[in-house]
Amino acid sequence: MTTLPDRPNTALLVIDVQNGVVAGAHNRDGVIANINTLLDRARAEGAPVVWVQHSDEELERGSEGWQYVPELVRRETEPLVHKTYGDSFEDTDLEALLAERGVGRLVVTGAQTDACIRSTLHGAIVRGYDVTLVGDAHTTEDFSQYGAPTPEQVITHTNLYWRWQSAPGRSGGTVDTAEVTFAAGGAG
Template identity: 40%
Template sequence: MASIRSGNKSVLLVVDVQVNVVKGAWEAPRVIGNVALSVKRARAQKVPIVWVQHADDDLVKDSPGWQWVPELIPAADERLLHKQFNSCFEHTPLDEELAKLGVTHIVLAGCATNWCIRATAYGALERGYDLTLIKDAHTTKTLELENGMKLEAATLVEDLNIAMTWLSYPGRKNTTVAAEAVEFYGEGGKRL
């Protein structure tokens, strides 16, 4: 059973908006713009931002494709974590960083919907965090399966948006919201 976290302090978690991750992704320019809008709003409201950057055999650390997209650059005072697994919680200090910040509510954006965003969303809920998925600030690529079947990116995005609206966990809240309507919370659960 998850430890339910008391309070309601937000963090914006920006996941894997890297050059080769978004290259060829569904509506990437629009989604990157919505992630950038979310970052701008979080910074204006002094909400902490945690950036998570993926590396593996196909996405080599420090390579040009591993870099953040030019529209999104972490500020010097914002936390940056590196990961090698889909969930931002696996083999990273994310949980510890969130505890230091007193975070109970994760606002989530980034790539790729069906891999790292899905795994991180479920990982957050399973660890007792409230979760808001920014429904127009995550994307992925269409999957072409060996049998010739295609899983369209737009469908994968909509599937996760629906799941995050209708899932039910005891003592936790989860929802989706558009980037322009995200509400962040500060100390004491006050809307910022």
């Protein structure tokens, strides 16, 4: 259903699962385990895997906090996109990498739910992609001291509203890790 012609492939997008981003994240270990399951499945099915890594004043490029968590291992053949904005498409080469691989559908995982995940979901659908959020493979920190809902509420709300997200010729959706498939036209 993507509006991007001749792009039948699905890619797994792993966003910002970096030491400094997920150190205090809700259900950190469970989310990372689910992402590893998805990495195994994507690789077995021959689906592209694209990694995204954020940097800013608080998350300096090259620092320990900037590094990806050691539990997730990127293969040399899997591209790494460096970003400085919430939306993984903004001022990056992500679109070009996906076009080269014929990708019209994204399966999104990572952190943080209420920032880079939401920005990238919306950025992808407005650019013509079908976008599936893996409901048990994204997380965020607790910002309730600043008036935000609890992490559980942020994750639940994002999963709920993205489940029925759509645009002309494009669809969103939320599924759990067990339901994800990378086959063309597959559910999840």
